[in-house]
Amino acid sequence: MWHFCVRSFHRFNAVARSSLPTGNENVWDAMYKRGIPRTLDEMSLMLGERVDSPPNSRLLKIAIVGVPNCGKSTLINSLVGRKVCSVSSKVHTTEVSARAVHNVESTQMVFLDTPGLVTPQEVSKHSLNRSLLREAEISLHEADVMAVIHDVSNKYTCNSLHPRVLRLLALYPTTPSILILNKVDLVKHKQRLLDITRIITEGIVGGNRSHVEKKKDVPLSKEKLLxxxxxxxxxxxxxxxxxxxxxxxxxxxxxxxxxxxxxxxxxxxxxxxxxxxxxxxxxxxxENRTGWPLFEEVFMVSALSSLGVDDLQDFFYHKAYEAPWIFSSQMLTDQNPQDIALMTVREKFLDAFKNEIPYNLKFTVEHWDLSEEEILYITIQIGCKRQGLARFIIGSGGKSVIPIAQDAEQDLRNTFCNEVKLRLNVVYDPTLKRK
Structure with a gap:
């Protein structure tokens, strides 16, 4: 076994420090102020606590679906107002479904962040978990609304919904669905957005013929749909x-x-x-479809800059129905804190290295401890199947992996609102198997 360790100790920045609880607060209040548990014990306490639903409580569960790298996690972070989902410029950053929670007055909105819709071939190519093939379907079983995100900045795919998206819409036709056109700020000619809308919705929005077809808004009967x-x-x-x-x-x-x-x-x-x-x-x-005629609404947003996100949030707010909340008012996500750390480190590796390198690494938690001084010590192992790959990732004198450790450590501080000491162990072990 050959390995290299990187330990990152840096000053806690002012933004994260200002979010830390004061010494006068008890442990329970401090934990809820963070919104994200730091340990598995804290997670059990938060999930096991009785949900404090307000009077006249309302609820809405939204499944966010789309192809890889269309901006699902970025949109959820923008809707919640805090980074709770990993984001990368590479595909397949999200490997497991996660719930993010946003409360407005007596309304609780639960966003189900699903991995990008993949094919068996993509699972094999990127060494992904085969459970990804069904994650979106599992989320849709409990969703009240299906929010389909479509990347309009990709000139090769902007004019049609992906077949796997259409498949989900055909599987769950009675689940209310909306279309979210993302990355609209990257489209130079805005008239193009109307053309894309007409194609993707088949000229029909909310049962009415869309205005972009230059026809009157006449309700379209189901016979005409047939x-x-x-x-x-x-x-x-x-x-x-x-x-x-x-x-x-x-x-x-x-x-x-x-x-x-x-x-x-x-x-x-x-x-x-x-x-x-x-x-x-x-x-x-x-087979011959490029769009879907049952979208209730169409939203044009830029998840990265939060453009149009307020209108989307307002739609979800008014779509909610009377029901008890399913999460505490202070809880932001149901993700395992160790999974959050693993996905954060993986996200940094995806952005730092080209091609398929990050997909051939195995990330595992070696050590996790919250000290009496309220410092969270985390050690994550990055397993490599080839010794040459491990050396390449480390770089001369650690110049490649040290910036990754520093960046990931800062992200984890902001996520957990707590001082974090992150250690990365890059390990060569030929016995490691792909997931």
Missing amino acids: RKTKKTLQSVETSTEDKLKKKGNTLVTGQIGLPRDISQISEQDVMEGKVRLTEQEINAFI
Whole structure:
């Protein structure tokens, strides 16, 4: 076993220090002032405490979904007003679903930050956990609203929703959904945003024909919705039938276990959730689609600069319904503090190194201790499968890894509102396996 240690001890900056509790407060009040637990024991206390729902309490659970690197975590941080989710310019920064909580008066909004929608091929390429394939679906089971984030700054993908996003919308058609066009500040010609909106919504928002189609806002009946995509369904019927015939199957309607004629499935029934489509039928249903006609609202935002975020937050506030809160009024997230530290360090490695290097590292917590002096000591091991890779990450005299440790340590101080001493152990161990 060969390893290199980096320990970072720096002065606690004024912003983080001002958030620290004073010595006159008891431990319980201090813990809740932070909003994020520092240890597993504090986390158990916060999650186990009786929720203090105010009179006439209201609740809304929002699942934030989208492809990798579209700005999901950045948007949640902006909505909450504090960094609770890791953010990086690289894809697949978020590896596990996390809840972030924001309270306004008697209303609690719970944001479900899901990992970017991935394919099995991407899981293999980036050495990701296979559970990512189903994380978004699990979150949608408990969500009241599905918020689809779409990156309009990418000229190659801005004109269509990703098939995996369309798949989720087809799986949960009765869950209210909204479209959030992100990174609008990077679009030079703003008229382009209206064109993208028309394409992504199929010209329909909230059941009305969108004004960007230059037509009157006439309610669109479900019969018209059916006619609108019937050609799409018919166009895939022939190809679907040919594929099934090659396998010795025939198209039979209404018999359990046998494929149905996709052209005979009413879009109205699909949109109302009366028909549960198989994976094959979903693929046929969305094959020629670029958008979705059931979005209730469209928002144009820049999550990084918080442009348009107030309007989005106001929508969620008025969408909430009467129900008890599910988290304490002072709790900001249900994330494990050790997971927060691991994701923070991983985020810094993703930004510091190019290509696939960070995806081939394994991050584990070696030591976690909150001292009597209220200093949080954290040691994280970065495992490498090759000795040359470990040396490259460390750099000559630690010049590569030391800035990462310093940056991560400062982020953790601001996150936990507490003094943090972070130590990174870069380890070469050929026995390490990919996740």
